[in-house]
Amino acid sequence: MSSSLAGVRTRVRIPLTFADGYATTAQAVTFDGLADGREHVALILGGPDLNGSATPLVRLHSECLTGDVFGSDRCDCGPQLRESVERISGAGGVLLYLRQEGRDIGLYNKLDAYALQDDGLDTYQANTALGFDEDARDYTAAAQMLTALGITELDLLTNNPDKVRQLTALGVGVRDTVPTGVHANPGNLRYLRAKAEHTGHTIRLVG
Numbered sequence: 001m002s003s004s005l006a007g008v009r010t011r012v013r014i015p016l017t018f019a020d021g022y023a024t025t026a027q028a029v030t031f032d033g034l035a036d037g038r039e040h041v042a043l044i045l046g047g048p049d050l051n052g053s054a055t056p057l058v059r060l061h062s063e064c065l066t067g068d069v070f071g072s073d074r075c076d077c078g079p080q081l082r083e084s085v086e087r088i089s090g091a092g093g094v095l096l097y098l099r100q101e102g103r104d105i106g107l108y109n110k111l112d113a114y115a116l117q118d119d120g121l122d123t124y125q126a127n128t129a130l131g132f133d134e135d136a137r138d139y140t141a142a143a144q145m146l147t148a149l150g151i152t153e154l155d156l157l158t159n160n161p162d163k164v165r166q167l168t169a170l171g172v173g174v175r176d177t178v179p180t181g182v183h184a185n186p187g188n189l190r191y192l193r194a195k196a197e198h199t200g201h202t203i204r205l206v207g
Contacts, residue, residue: 006033006144014043018082024089031148034141038099042145045085046092055175057093059084059157060142060167062100065107074114080180084157093157094149096142103127104136139163143170 009030017023026043034040061084067077081095088095102110105127113126124134146154146167153173156164157180164174 006031006148008148016085022086024085029149031145034144036141038141040099040141040145041097042149043095043097045089045095054092056151056154057088057091057157057178058146058151058154059088059095060098060139060163061095062098062103062137065101083181087157094151096145098142100137105130105132135162139166140170143167143172146172
């Protein structure tokens with residue numbers, strides 16, 4: 001894989017306040033020339049200088065309307081987003097919010113996949129039953145965004161080994177992998193177990 005150059009379009013500061021009262025300030029950055037032409041955004045947290053020479057903590061967070069906005073318990077996306085903002089704000093780094101709903105199959109298809117999961121398929125089987133890859137996400141645009149921000153090496157906040165593999169192949173140095181917490185509830189336990197067992201996510205589940 002390779003990624004062509006993209007450029008910064010706009011930078012603007014945005015105060016953030018979450019439902020539990022946690023507040024911080026992000027510098028939102030938009031881009032021109034991203035490979036997939038989508039409106040991905042970077043949130044620089046912990047200072048616009050990324051804490052100087054320190055290796056930034058970075059999360060690639062794929063958009064999840066149901067989890068991020070509506071608080072769905074069928075996944076762990078909302079709690080991961082909330083955790084990531086606080087941890088990156090403390091360490092200094094960037095959250096890339098990527099418009100890749102449903103592992104990049106789109107919102108309606110994701111909800112179709114939920115219906116198949118209700119009939120017994122797991123999250124990956126449901127995607128393939130609809131004719132998609134198990135995980136269709138490509139992180140070329142993410143690598144372009146990091147390059148435009150001057151980031152060539154990072155610590156990656158993730159449980160997903162595929163993100164490490166893709167960024168490395170795209171020329172981004174991953175110094176360390178930092179797992180997120182395990183945000184399990186009765187509604188997402190089967191989903192989390194599938195991620196751990198099927199694609200090697202670093203999620204430790206009890207029982």
